[in-house]
Amino acid sequence: MIPPEDDALSQEPQEPHGERWLDDQAGPMVRPYVMTSGRLEPTRGDFDLITLVVAIGPEPEGEIGLGPEHLAIMRLCQQVMSVAELTGHLDLPVATVRVLLGDLLDKGLITMQEPQPEADMHDIRLYKAVIDGLRAL
Amino acid sequence: MVSEPSRRALDGRRLPTAVKIVIAGGFGVGKTTMVGTVSETQPLRTEELLTDQSVGVDDVSGVERKATTTVAMDFGRITMRDEYVLYLFGTPGQERFWFMWDEVAYGALGAVVLADTRRLKDCFPSVDYFERRGTPFVVAVNCFEGARQYDLEEIEMALNLGPDVPVMLCDARKLDSCKRVLINLVLHAMKVRGVGEPAALTAEAHQA
Numbered sequence: 001m002i003p004p005e006d007d008a009l010s011q012e013p014q015e016p017h018g019e020r021w022l023d024d025q026a027g028p029m030v031r032p033y034v035m036t037s038g039r040l041e042p043t044r045g046d047f048d049l050i051t052l053v054v055a056i057g058p059e060p061e062g063e064i065g066l067g068p069e070h071l072a073i074m075r076l077c078q079q080v081m082s083v084a085e086l087t088g089h090l091d092l093p094v095a096t097v098r099v100l101l102g103d104l105l106d107k108g109l110i111t112m113q114e115p116q117p118e119a120d121m122h123d124i125r126l127y128k129a130v131i132d133g134l135r136a137l
Numbered sequence: 138m139v140s141e142p143s144r145r146a147l148d149g150r151r152l153p154t155a156v157k158i159v160i161a162g163g164f165g166v167g168k169t170t171m172v173g174t175v176s177e178t179q180p181l182r183t184e185e186l187l188t189d190q191s192v193g194v195d196d197v198s199g200v201e202r203k204a205t206t207t208v209a210m211d212f213g214r215i216t217m218r219d220e221y222v223l224y225l226f227g228t229p230g231q232e233r234f235w236f237m238w239d240e241v242a243y244g245a246l247g248a249v250v251l252a253d254t255r256r257l258k259d260c261f262p263s264v265d266y267f268e269r270r271g272t273p274f275v276v277a278v279n280c281f282e283g284a285r286q287y288d289l290e291e292i293e294m295a296l297n298l299g300p301d302v303p304v305m306l307c308d309a310r311k312l313d314s315c316k317r318v319l320i321n322l323v324l325h326a327m328k329v330r331g332v333g334e335p336a337a338l339t340a341e342a343h344q345a
């Protein structure tokens with residue numbers, strides 16, 4: 001199967017960008033690996049599926065080295081979002097989102113909260129909060 | 138739109154911590170239904186891109202270029218007070234994607250294994266997986282129409298579970314039923330991990 005292209009993203013304003021692929025007929029074709037300049041691993045951070053991410057400031061304008069996908073993440077992250085939610089909203093593979101998040105972390109544009117490591121799931125407050133939250137549904 | 142915890146985070150305070158529960162079980166057993174029933178929004182979908190490495194060489198024999206395929210997981214979110222956000226993840230149906238299971242099971246508070254009495258053995262791989270991994274889990278038996286009604290003891294015997302694994306009936310379409318399953322899972326996880334005194338909380342869970 002061929003990696004899916006993203007409709008929402010290809011409707012973004014198209015600025016000339018070295019990391020994008022232009023195709024005469026189809027318009028810009030943005031493949032996951034192209035979006036990340038072929039990178040498979042983020043420069044920083046593990047980005048678990050439930051790592052929570054939030055933008056530090058508003059969506060930056062004219063920041064060098066940011067593609068439309070980076071900006072889309074900044075927009076979504078005006079609210080606290082998990083990595084999984086970002087991939088769902090952007091309809092991009094997890095690996096791609098991780099690379100893009102690494103870039104934003106490098107630039108100091110996002111902050112994040114890693115989940116509790118498995119080894120220290122012994123905090124009773126966590127369990128109580130989850131039980132209360134479920135009861136309240 | 139902006140929920141409580143996110144507001145706090147934007148004020149530069151601290152971000153909430155996310156926890157997750159995995160919903161597993163065989164094909165078509167109601168995993169996505171359960172995620173949807175308890176989540177605050179429609180289930181979302183996350184996709185992993187598989188390369189030939191992750192799938193295994195045998196799958197790409199004769200394929201010239203790098204083979205890629207995607208495997209999807211459904212998930213939903215429940216925002217909780219006290220700085221926690223709960224995510225529910227439905228495992229991918231295809232069991233050969235074990236590496237995805239590893240990713241989703243890592244750090245999970247616990248797992249619900251859904252079972253359908255018409256094809257009970259479909260849940261065996263999930264049960265085996267969480268047993269081996271040491272993830273606390275409960276078995277929730279979905280009551281599909283047309284299925285013979287078994288009693289729980291019969292099912293427990295057939296599943297050959299450890300004596301402490303809770304088994305309960307459920308209807309993944311009903312909120313109250315899903316809540317009960319999930320609360321019992323959290324209590325079970327506390328017991329397995331030796332956290333606190335779940336006894337006091339248990340009584341209420343049974344009527345939840």
Ligand SMILES: Nc1nc2c(ncn2[C@@H]2O[C@H](COP(=O)(O)OP(=O)(O)OP(=O)(O)O)[C@@H](O)[C@H]2O)c(=O)[nH]1
Pocket residue numbers: 163164165166167168169170171227230279280281282307308309310
């Ligand atoms: N009677 C009954 N039907 C259910 C229940 N849970 C799910 N269903 C139905 O079973 C069908 C399959 O449910 P899904 O939630 O899609 O199952 P799934 O496990 O996500 O399926 P896959 O992802 O394809 O493996 C749907 O038509 C549901 O409406 C239940 O508790 N009782």
Ligand SMILES: [Mg+2]
Pocket residue numbers: 168169170211227
């Ligand atoms: Mg499903």
